Amino acid sequence: MANPILQVENLVKRYGEVEAVRGVSFSVEEGEVFGLLGPNGAGKTTTVEILEGLRTLDSGQVYVCGLDPQRDSDALKQEIGAALQATALPDKMRVIEAIRLFASFYKRQRDPQELLKRFGLDDKKNSFYSQLSGGQKQRLALTMALVNDPRVCFLDEPTAGLDPQVRREIYDVIEELRRDKKTVLLTTHYIEEAERLCDRVAIIDHGKVIALGTPRELKARSGGTTRIEVRLSKPASDGILKSLEGVVDAREVDGAFVLHSQRPPQTIVSLVKQLEAQDNDLVSLEIATPSLEDVFIEYTGRRLRD
């Protein structure tokens, strides 16, 4: 296998007393869409910003396109494209001007007009930045990340705060990057995004990688079971729920009980029987095929949501 285009080994970053990243390691092959999935504050953005050369690291080693982001910052910036979080452009800058300006900074450039067409911003090209909607601003951010035809794209929470419709638009854009065989490092706290877009995912929590693999592998690791989430009118112990037919794992998460079952129909029947016997009631019941959320719950005992 060729050298990975992106390599992170034992990365550590501290902010004063707080260790934001605690020994993260992963590598990404050329042409891969790689996701860092984790809750807010897990250390995803810090990791990405170190890879982009925006922040220094405290220990560990990081290579992007074979370059050290600190030492070879200038050369690296020519090779990467980034859509950062919490960034903006001057209000009175027009879309086309922004793209032309940023393209002019690079040795390798793509045609601004073609990019605008491709990302559906053609009719907005003469609008001021302040006149764009949230989704349009985000699409512009993605467009700008591609002005230099980068080898690696860093997309930091590209859909955070967008409504589902706009989010799907952004997914289409990222799918297109995959078709172009671009290497993409994507951070997200949306399960759906990671499952749908990423070839491989590293689940990050409290500055550590807790699981890494393809979405399918990760889900399989959680047993290929069906998730049954129930809320009961009275508390019940894990022990009783674990003993239900077909249940391989049961735990309490935020007041609900999450059961993993290999035979869901039998589990439900035995659950109802148990509850009747204990004079307990079922308040709600949800059945879901396993997702990366289950993987997260399995490792951390918490949900991924904010």
Place this chain on the structure above:
Amino acid sequence: MKNFAALTRMRIQIAFRNKMFFFFVLVMPFAIFFLYAGVFAKSVPRIVSFYLGPVVAFNVMGSFWGLSATLVLFREQGILRRFHVAPVTAGDLLASSIAANYVLTLPTVALELFFARVIFHVPHLGNPVSLFLLISVGIISFGALGLVIASVTNTMQETQVLNQLLWLPLIFLSGATFPLAYLPKMVQRFGLFLPATYLVNGMQQTIVNAATPWSRYVEILSLSIWACLTFFLSCQLFRWEPEAKVPRRAKLLVAATAIPFLLLGFVENRSDRILREAHTAFENFTSAPSSPKPPSIGMPATPPSGGNPSGGHAN
């Protein structure tokens, strides 16, 4: 160099779309110009000529307001972050701010000088080379001061407070608003430690006495050195990220911007050259036959000898 040019063009383009820009670059300077030339100087050419240098210097010094505010705004909004991830250096960004400000300020200054000649019939504008050099180095150095201010403040509020704290002494104690010779002796001596005083005096001597660049070398050279120093410091202290706070070391470094004029202030306080020049200009202007009662802003007919002019004047 390519990035610098592209960024400068962008800054100029954006400025023209900003209403605040028109207020600060056109409305304010011309309001002050006409206030001094038309009201205080009562359109008397010789008096307009006396005030012209300080008024233009006032306009030139205003550069630091706009530059500090824009840079802090860009940082707070995360605009600088966007540039950071592109192959743009702090030097490109800062130099382009200075260059754009220069290009945008120069026409206003040129118009003020033009109006002084055409509307107020000022007899001459002095030595054009000295005038150009002083105006240029003034715009650049005070612009660079704005960049340093932006680097040592964390929020827009802090920036505006620091701007005010610097602006008031710069305009009131340097001769930019009240003639230096008219201020109390102690204040005059203090004024010699301010860069503004050298700009004001240099401009005034150039316009009133047609001073050559050679005779103004102290002003031109000191402001040039100061411009280089402040620009260098602004590059050193530059922060891309809004959450990056000012390191304590930085605050010490900023004190370095005061060094050139601290040293020059001692020298000039010993020689009294600047103060003598300011007094002579003031005496000539107050004692000329054509305007026995000059002081359009209500000054005494004779130059005060260090007395305190009680009762502040509306500026």
